[in-house]
Amino acid sequence: MNEERVTIRQVARTAGVSIATVSRVFAGASSVSDTLRRRVEEAVDDLGYTPHEVARSLALGRTSVVGILVPNLADPYVCGLVKRILHEAEKVHYRLIVTDTDENGTVEAAMAAGLVQRGDGLIAFSPRSDDEVIESFAGGGKPVVVVNRPVDSPRLSSVVVDGYPAMRELAGHLADLGHRRVAYLRGPARSWQDAERWQAVSTLSERGVEVIPVECGGSLTDGYQAVPVALEAGATALMAFNDLSAFGALGALRELGKRVPEDVSITGFGDVPLTRCLYPTLTGAQGRQSDAGTATWRAMAALLNGERPGNRTVLRAEPVFRDSTAPPPAG
Secondary structure, three states, X not given: OOHHHOOHHHHHHHHOOOHHHHHHHHOOOOOOOHHHHHHHHHHHXXXXXXXXXXXXHHHHOOOOEEEEEEOOOOOHHXXXXXXXXXXXXXXXXXXXXXXXXXXXXXXXXXXXHHHHHHOOEEEEEOXXXXXXXXXXXXXXXXXXXXXXXXXXXXXXXXEEEEOHHHHHHHHHHHHXXXXXXXXXXXXXXXXXXXXXXXXXXXXXXXHOOEEEEEOOOOXXXXXXXXXXXXXXXXXXXXXXXXXXXXXXXXXXXXXXXOOOOOOOEEEOOEOOXXXXXXXXXXXXXXXXXXXXXXXXXHHXXXXXXXXXXXXXXXXXXXXXXXXXXXXXXXX
């Protein structure tokens, strides 16, 4: 059956629901039960129905587009999260415009304003700007969801993965193994996640472990370049800000003839798929990529459907222990 012969009325009749319910499902309304949502989606699939996007946009007064602002698309964790949001958005016929700030916090406000102007809302992933600037993202009167950066504002909603407990547990794991000098390869400047993880690693001093902060970043190159500094400081274990910098550090360690974990232990953060394919497999923290992506779109859909902003969803990262950590070498 082609699109011209299929109407929203037929979808409603096939699903056994009202036209209004079908419209709410298409709009991503959280007020529709999972049972009704599945019935509508099955009817859409059976009938081959595709809503006419121009007519739908005119009827709703929307563009059916949401902007996403990210600091670094090269990070596989960010890519995975954006992909999950994309899949969730596609279910309700929304499209995304993704803009990469390349870790340049000074351009965030201008880029955010452009995305808000072109779409129905904005998702800002780990913005580096001050809280006041982030709150200004909502100045256009459109929905804003901030991911992995808590901002206390009634004008926007947020989704946060709490990494502090997992990072503290990873640090304790290294102390239990016997490491007494641990280097933390710091993340990008002005990153709230980096401050949170550094605070967790710093608790090692309570157990008599020397903690060595090493300026790094969140890229492969950053991790690669930070290794000589960490080793020169006598570190027997490296805790990287994220998986990507951990991958770079692994490459540098191999080039220097250091075995992992026999000579040096290393941890990452995010648990992207590649961490399970490396040799050795990477110890780190599960960053709840899929859950965070789904929660982010649900938060945006709620705002698009008129719910009040100001809500915060908190997910908790979990440590993952694999083969890249072991006791330090004797002596």
